[in-house]
Amino acid sequence: MDKTEKLRLIMKEKDIDLIVLSPGANLNWLLNFNPHADERPLLFFLTQSGSAFLMPELEAESARQHTDIKFYNWSDASGPLSSIDSLLNDLKGFSSRTIVIDDTMRADHAAIVQDKLLNSNRLFTASTIGALRMQKDATEQHILTLNAHQADTAMEMAWAKINVGMKEEEVASVIKKSFSDQGASPQFSIVAAGSNSAFPHHQTGSTELKEGDVIVIDLGGKFKGYASDITRMACVGSPPTDYSLVHQIVEDSVCAALAAAMPGQIAKNVDKAARDVIEKAGFGEYFIHRTGHGLGSEIHEPPFITSTSETILEPGMVFSIEPGIYIPNKFGVRLEEIVILEEHGPVVLSKLSRELKILN
Amino acid sequence: MDKTEKLRLIMKEKDIDLIVLSPGANLNWLLNFNPHADERPLLFFLTQSGSAFLMPELEAESARQHTDIKFYNWSDASGPLSSIDSLLNDLKGFSSRTIVIDDTMRADHAAIVQDKLLNSNRLFTASTIGALRMQKDATEQHILTLNAHQADTAMEMAWAKINVGMKEEEVASVIKKSFSDQGASPQFSIVAAGSNSAFPHHQTGSTELKEGDVIVIDLGGKFKGYASDITRMACVGSPPTDYSLVHQIVEDSVCAALAAAMPGQIAKNVDKAARDVIEKAGFGEYFIHRTGHGLGSEIHEPPFITSTSETILEPGMVFSIEPGIYIPNKFGVRLEEIVILEEHGPVVLSKLSRELKILN
Numbered sequence: 001m002d003k004t005e006k007l008r009l010i011m012k013e014k015d016i017d018l019i020v021l022s023p024g025a026n027l028n029w030l031l032n033f034n035p036h037a038d039e040r041p042l043l044f045f046l047t048q049s050g051s052a053f054l055m056p057e058l059e060a061e062s063a064r065q066h067t068d069i070k071f072y073n074w075s076d077a078s079g080p081l082s083s084i085d086s087l088l089n090d091l092k093g094f095s096s097r098t099i100v101i102d103d104t105m106r107a108d109h110a111a112i113v114q115d116k117l118l119n120s121n122r123l124f125t126a127s128t129i130g131a132l133r134m135q136k137d138a139t140e141q142h143i144l145t146l147n148a149h150q151a152d153t154a155m156e157m158a159w160a161k162i163n164v165g166m167k168e169e170e171v172a173s174v175i176k177k178s179f180s181d182q183g184a185s186p187q188f189s190i191v192a193a194g195s196n197s198a199f200p201h202h203q204t205g206s207t208e209l210k211e212g213d214v215i216v217i218d219l220g221g222k223f224k225g226y227a228s229d230i231t232r233m234a235c236v237g238s239p240p241t242d243y244s245l246v247h248q249i250v251e252d253s254v255c256a257a258l259a260a261a262m263p264g265q266i267a268k269n270v271d272k273a274a275r276d277v278i279e280k281a282g283f284g285e286y287f288i289h290r291t292g293h294g295l296g297s298e299i300h301e302p303p304f305i306t307s308t309s310e311t312i313l314e315p316g317m318v319f320s321i322e323p324g325i326y327i328p329n330k331f332g333v334r335l336e337e338i339v340i341l342e343e344h345g346p347v348v349l350s351k352l353s354r355e356l357k358i359l360n
Numbered sequence: 361m362d363k364t365e366k367l368r369l370i371m372k373e374k375d376i377d378l379i380v381l382s383p384g385a386n387l388n389w390l391l392n393f394n395p396h397a398d399e400r401p402l403l404f405f406l407t408q409s410g411s412a413f414l415m416p417e418l419e420a421e422s423a424r425q426h427t428d429i430k431f432y433n434w435s436d437a438s439g440p441l442s443s444i445d446s447l448l449n450d451l452k453g454f455s456s457r458t459i460v461i462d463d464t465m466r467a468d469h470a471a472i473v474q475d476k477l478l479n480s481n482r483l484f485t486a487s488t489i490g491a492l493r494m495q496k497d498a499t500e501q502h503i504l505t506l507n508a509h510q511a512d513t514a515m516e517m518a519w520a521k522i523n524v525g526m527k528e529e530e531v532a533s534v535i536k537k538s539f540s541d542q543g544a545s546p547q548f549s550i551v552a553a554g555s556n557s558a559f560p561h562h563q564t565g566s567t568e569l570k571e572g573d574v575i576v577i578d579l580g581g582k583f584k585g586y587a588s589d590i591t592r593m594a595c596v597g598s599p600p601t602d603y604s605l606v607h608q609i610v611e612d613s614v615c616a617a618l619a620a621a622m623p624g625q626i627a628k629n630v631d632k633a634a635r636d637v638i639e640k641a642g643f644g645e646y647f648i649h650r651t652g653h654g655l656g657s658e659i660h661e662p663p664f665i666t667s668t669s670e671t672i673l674e675p676g677m678v679f680s681i682e683p684g685i686y687i688p689n690k691f692g693v694r695l696e697e698i699v700i701l702e703e704h705g706p707v708v709l710s711k712l713s714r715e716l717k718i719l720n
Contacts, residue, residue, distance in 0.1 A: 036561045039463070039660050058649040061688065062559040076650035077667040103399070103468040108484045110467035124468045199422040201396045289418040290436035300399050307437040328421060 003030050003132065004046070010128050011048050016098050017120075018091075019046045019128060020113050022105040025297045026129045028225070033066045035059060041080050041109040044069075050091045054084055084116055096120045100128055130302045134294060135316045141340055143226045144295065144318055147184070148338055148349030151228035154178040154219055155352060158191075162359050164211050164236055168193055168204045171217070179221035187227060187299060190218040197332040200289055200324060211237045214331045214356075220299055227299045229320055230350055231336035234357040243333075246283070246325050247356055250333045253277040253323040254354065257291055257305075261321065261339065261346045267309035274323040275307065283325045292320040295338055317341045363390050363492065364406070370488050371408050376458050377480075378451075379406045379488060380473050382465040385657045386489045388585070393426045395419060401440050401469040404429075410451045414444055444476055456480045460488055490662045494654060495676045501700055503586045504655065504678055507544070508698055508709030511588035514538040514579055515712060518551075522719050524571050524596055528553055528564045531577070539581035547587060547659060550578040557692040560649055560684060571597045574691045574716075580659055587659045589680055590710055591696035594717040603693075606643070606685050607716055610693045613637040613683040614714065617651055617665075621681065621699065621706045627669035634683040635667065643685045652680040655698055677701045 001009075007030065011019065021027040021044040023037035035042055040056040042063075055063060055071040063071070074083040088096075096117040101110050103124045114122065136144065157178040158171050168191040176186035192202035194213040202216070209215065218231040233247060253274045260273035271291040278287045292305035295318050303311040303319055318341070324334030335354045339346035361369075367390065371379065381387040381404040383397035395402055400416040402423075415423060415431040423431070434443040448456075456477040461470050463484045474482065496504065517538040518531050528551040536546035552562035554573040562576070569575065578591040593607060613634045620633035631651040638647045652665035655678050663671040663679055682696035695714045699706035 036563070058560040061686075062562050065563075075648065079668070101467050103466060105467040106463060107461050107465040107467055107470035108463040110470065111482065111484075122471065124471075200418040202422050203396070203425075288435065308439070326421075 004051075006132055007046070007128060008048055010131065014098075014127065016100055016123070016128065017047060017095050018117075019100040019125075020044065020105070021046070021102045021125075021129075022109060024102065024104050025301070026102055026104075026125055026133075029133055029297055030129065031067060031069075033063075035063050035066070039106075040076075041112055043105075043109065043113065045087060045091060047091050052087050052091060054080055054087055080112060084112065088116060098123065100125055126302055133296055134302050134311075135314070136296060136318050136340070137316070140226065140296065141316070141318070143224045144228075144338070144340070145349055147221065147223045147226055147228035148230070149351065150179065150182045150184050150221060150223060151219060151230045152350050152352050153182060154221065155217060155230060155232055158217055158219070159234055159357055159359060162209065162215070162234065162236065164209055166209050168196070168207050168209070171209075171215075172204045175217075175219050182221075182223070184221035184223040184228075187220045187222050188218070189220075190216065192216040192332070195329050195331060198326045198328050198330060200326060200332065200334065209236055212240065214239050214243060214333070216332060216334055218334065218336065225297055227295055227297070229295055229299055229336065229338055230352070231322060231334045232352060232354065232357060233333055233335065234359055236359050238358075239356060240331065243331065243356070246327070246331075246333050249278060249281045249283060250323055250325055250335050251354055254321055254335050254337065257321045257323065258337070258339070258346055258348070261313060261341065263313055263315050263341060263343060265313050267303050267305050267311040267313060268307055270305050270313070270321075271307045271309070274321065278323060278325060286325045286327055287323060288326060289324065292322055294319045313341055315341055315343050321346075364411075366492055367406070367488060368408055370491065374458075374487065376460055376483070376488065377407060377455050378477075379460040379485075380404070380465070381406070381462045381485075381489075382469060384462065384464050385661070386462055386464075386485055386493075389493055389657055390489065391427060391429075393423075395423050395426070399466075400436075401472055403465075403469065403473065405447060405451060407451050412447050412451060414440060414447055440472060444472065448476060458483065460485055486662055493656055494662050494671075495674070496656060496678050496700070497676070500586065500656065501676075501678070503584045504588075504698070504700070505709055507581065507583045507586055507588035508590070509711065510539065510542045510544050510581060510583060511579060511590045512710055512712050513542060514581065515577060515590060515592055518577055518579070519594055519717055519719060522569060522575070522594065522596065524569055526569050528556070528567050528569070531569075531575075532564045535577075535579050542581075542583070544581035544583040544588075547580045547582050548578070550576065552576040552692070555689050555691060558686045558688050558690060560686060560692065560694065569596055572600065574599050574603060574693070576692060576694055578694065578696065585657055587655055587657070589655055589659055589696065589698055590712070591682060591694045592712060592714065592717060593693055593695065594719055596719050598718075599716060600691060603691065603716070606687070606691075606693050609638060609641045609643060610683055610685055610695050611714055614681055614695050614697065617681045617683065618697070618699070618706055618708070621673060621701065623673055623675050623701060623703060625673050627663050627665050627671040627673060628667055630665050630673070630681075631667045631669070634681065638683060638685060646685045646687055647683060648686060649684065652682055654679045673701055675701055675703050681706075
């Protein structure tokens, strides 16, 4: 059964009449087609029995190389509105009681669709394509495993180059270069030194690394359409006196989450396992984010490992375990693994130790 | 008067009660602040007298380094809904008859705002921030001029490296490297050889350049937050026999649009000037896109030079003139200039000739 057939089964189950996707991860997953995205609405419409593209005229010839699905072209002169009318009229067997809109669609494009279907219930993609995308097949798992090893290499390259006086952004450049050299496309590289490490999403900048700084490095690239993501801790010289204690608590939290993450478990219980360790140690107020997120063609995708997620974990899911403790004006510690959930439990993809890496 | 004051004047004129922005070009233009964007809603709310951020807790400490505006934090555990309620309650003097949503906001984030303000009229940013962003100040014009010269250099670098047998994507790599070497960030590089040139937005791929191929190269980078964009035609050896005629028609179309683009002119008349030349030559059906778009922090932004645009052109605007003729299965020709509109007319930023570049 191909992906579109699987998706239509879910549409029937959930009584969904129409799914509308924009260029991006969902469309690329479904049709293996990633058209050019700009301010011109280019939208894919899928009903239980039909499908069509709303297509900017200047993209049509190029897009036709990738798909046989019917196009409703519109020009810069005409605008998209009458083409959408024709498209919706032609999609037979279609009612518009419940429609699904791509989460990441631009708001102005979503408005065009919703204004045409004013009395519909609107959902987003999490419960349909999101649910299907959570299940990674063997090929996807293989690519994600390769990617994790590329990320390990980028981390080791950063460690090898770090010196006192280097700027965070220079470390980030080393990471980007390592991904490029491996044929991957760099996606992000958070390098947070000293007290900057207390910001989970620190904007990597011109801060210079000093002796005794702890350094959060959180990096990821994309290779063959899939992402990598890993976080490790390093220190130039000796860390602050209370560092080891906090690092050990985060390590224990990772281990507790890994132990909890078994098939059949509810995602929120994995978050609870990680959070309980940190709360019992008295640092609960400093763990200010969820425990993890799915990883695939997007860096963040379902399943989300949060305190409220009712998602049941199943073999084939790939997600992060990344608790952290962030003490303002002192330092932060985050340790992040990507795991593939197998029948017997989670398999960690990285080969790097989670111990503090001491750099000299 | 600062940008926020200017924007509030427009809000008063147009009776707009609330503007909501997500991370991106509009927010960065207004506050010089470009926070991390992901699936967690991070939104800026501006009323005629107040302002506030809806802020994911894990971004708050880092974001606080960039702004003093009040934050309404929400955690992965709580979700954003009750924080939005508090935020909207606290924004004094605020009614929600007419709200403006950032065009590029994710649809799922826009839904959160709109579901809280169900009886509002919804507009997008074109007539408010879009209108202000059209007017480039002296600093912006200076950066855009520098960027145009970087783009010229990238084009010349591509021409210098092109050889028969090279793949389109290898030419694109040369362009990317040239931008990187100049300290800019590569944004796009369309390289379309032979009959691929008939696709205005060809997906640059593994097509090898052959003797006699015409090659569209459309490239741009970003430097100091602003974009560049230029298109030129090249040929390896001698072009097809009917090529020169078509190139000359596109050149005449560029000249006609440049002559029409005077302050006080309506944008659609510039499109008409370009289009008339091509239609009179009998190629009207092959000019399948607008004549131009604004250029600034985004590659496409207002003013748009289309057959229906009523925008009145004013000194300080920066936009492209880029007519094209695309003959399926044969070749396409596009020539693109970026101009700054001054009191006496448009000033072309590129120093490169628009003649066909013959490569040997």
